Amino acid sequence: MGGILQVVTGDGQLNADQIKAFIDGHKLAETGVDYQVVAITGPQSSGKSTLMNILFGTKFEEMDALSGRNQTTKGIWLAKSDKIDHPATLVMDLEGSDGRERGEDDTSFERQSALFALAVADVLLVNMWAKDIGRETGAGKPLLKTIFQVNLKLFEPAPNKQRTVLLFVFRDRTKTPLSRLQQTWAEDLTRMWASIAKPPQYEDSLFTDFFEVQYAALPNFEDREEEFRAESVLLRRRFTMEEEDSLVRVSNDKLPGHALELHIEKCWEVIKEQKDLNLPAHKVMVANIRCAQIMEDQLAALAEDQAWLQLSATALAQLVPAFGATAAALISSCIAGYDEEARYFEAGVRQAKREELVARVLALFKVAHDAQLRHLQAKVLHGVKVALEPTHTGSSSSAAMSSSSSMGPANDAPAPGFSAHAAESRRKALQQFAHGLQDLFVAVADWDTQAAQHEMVQSIDAYIEGLKQAKVAEVQRLAERCLADALAGPAISLLDHAPADLWPRLGKLLASAAAKAEQVVSEGLVGYDLSEEEQYALATQLDSFANGKLEGHVQEAAHTALSRMKDKFTEVFSRDEKGMPRAWGPRANIPAVTQRARLASAKVLAQLAILRIGAPQELGEAVDRAVLGLAADKGPEEASSSAAEIGDAAEFDIMSASEWPQAPAASVLLTPSQCRTLWRQFASDANYTVQQAMATQDANRAASNRMPPLWAILAIAFLGFNELLAVLYNPLWLILFGILFMFGRTVYLELDIDAEMQRGLLPGFISLSGKFVPTIQAVTQRTVEAARQFINNPQALAHQVQHQMSEAVAAVAHANGDAADAVDAESSTRQSEASLRRRRDDNGGVEMTSSHLEKHADAASLANPTASSERRKTK
Structure with a gap:
């Protein structure tokens, strides 16, 4: 037949070379997209070729009615229409479906050819008898459903x-x-x-989205x-x-004519590889349908079986005895019913559906089986809990131990440790x-229980480990509480008093608290068999906790270093x-x-500057020297040089240093700059x-030397005029009263009544009463000795007293120097007083006390105000 090409042979072979020659011969490459492909499909001997020849002027072979109704077109044929020039029209004639030549066992080609026409053609004619409308098979619905479904799967067309x-x-x-x-x-x-199965992206798509x-x-x-x-x-x-109801559709997405050859080849290649088109023969289809019905009937009967309903409900609620045997019997009964009804159908289909039935039944029973596994696991785990809870909580009740399902030891044997139990x-x-x-x-099921066993082992181990870790955590909390109690009170007390050996005592306190905590751990974890790693981890955590607690107390003390320095200064300065x-x-x-007091406060500051537990001793000594240098009674430059002279050349300057040498950052509580700032604030307040x-001292001095008021002097003179005349007329009385006055004044000064009474009325009287008699005896003895010496050599003693008074006045007059000279002057004055007292004891008769020297010192202060001011600043 001239101008006609067999694209695909009857056995499914594609004539690729002839397709290229056909396209080149009709110059389709020059048409661009101005062409259309029209194909026709339908039942065999339905007049498809005749219709295409009449419509498009092609020369497809037609059936000869006189020779009988048989297959005419084999394979897929292609021709160009002679009656339609614009657009260029290619006509494709397909082998008819439902032909007796291929029979019921070979229906895959008609589906492949129909799908090929649907993928390649722009217009697909579906030739069908009018009287078949409303029928299922006669109208070719199975074929259409297949090609619609596979078309979506293979070619994934875009909607609209x-x-x-x-x-x-x-x-x-x-009609x-x-x-x-x-x-x-x-x-x-x-x-x-x-009804067809669609890919997920086409679930909501309509038929009209892909076809007109x-x-x-x-x-x-x-x-x-x-x-x-x-x-x-x-x-x-x-x-x-040209017509209004034209079937020609212009699209920019259409492949050009030169790509038609490749398009045809690729479409047929994809279709040939698609196994979904290899549909079974008629008897196979009948077997598929009937066996599927039998399978569904058996599943429905099983779903309504009272035995299964009761087993399923009970299995979900609790552990069922002999569940496997009961389930196996129900499954075997269901499968046996299927085998009985499906034994007459095709063996391959029957076996495939039987396997599907078994799979679905097992899936149904798998839910109940999994529930039984969970109940079994829960029961076993509950038994472990019952067995271990009394041991874990430390209960020694034999009733509690007997409730562990005979897992505990005998009553006459010692209770095992937690790990062994x-x-x-x-x-x-x-x-x-x-x-x-x-x-x-279940005998008929091949369910793997290895995962359930592994899960059971993990659950038991996790529970035991949880009990163990809970006990360790509980003991750790007790140990930490013990550490906190052992450290809090003593550490705060030591930090408040700040003794000279503060850090050694804190170290001993930390070691003592750690020993108590270790005892708590060892007693609390008896029988738990902790590994070396766990013991080390627990000890490390407790050490860290103890160090953190102590460090917290020390840091809190460092934050209040200024008030602690003031408290220490007040303690040393205000109390003897x-x-x-x-x-x-x-x-x-x-x-x-x-x-x-200043040195004591400086020691407090030095002790709070760094953490010294675990630190080198040399570091603590260097900090002590540096901070104590601030307390030296010198200027800033001399203080820095004095601190530097204490150590070697590597010592730092406390007045300019920003950090402690060789001190880890974690151990620094107060930096040198913070120490300097605190010291300046402290010095100002001190x-x-x-x-x-x-x-106060000046006021006490003035009070001891104060004369009686004028009115008192006038009253004494008026009221004691007669007695004064009597004394004047009798010198013995004058001498007696003079001696008594000097004796009383000496006793007053020796008792230091002003200082004693400042303690309070009752403490002052108690202290004075205790030393009154010894003081009277000592003053009496010294007075007698002084009188004896005065009688023996009065001139030498008077000359010596005058010399000592001159030295005391000269020492007070030179008090206009720095603070150190003021201290020396005070010391010289007191040495003079002591010397005068010794001399008085030796020579007798002359009484020189500190009050006399104070009077001379005050006189010197009046003569030199500048020196007096410097002296007060120094004090």
């Missing part, structure tokens, strides 16, 4: 983009109106589209040939672009679980060595006490306290 035109040609029309036929067929198409449906009806060709040809001419015009409980629990798995075993409050009497050495003490 280059839709294929489906022209349904109803042959041999009847039924075309509109009624169209309505019926449209409903069938909608149901077919809804058109209809045509033709009379019987043999009975009304002229009418048939006339209507065919009208139908041909719809394949041109847990190991035994674990062994018995896994043994109980293995026996339970035997009851759950016996802890009694100081009375700033005329003889009190305020500069010396001030210096001792100076005020010293000034108050010096003012």
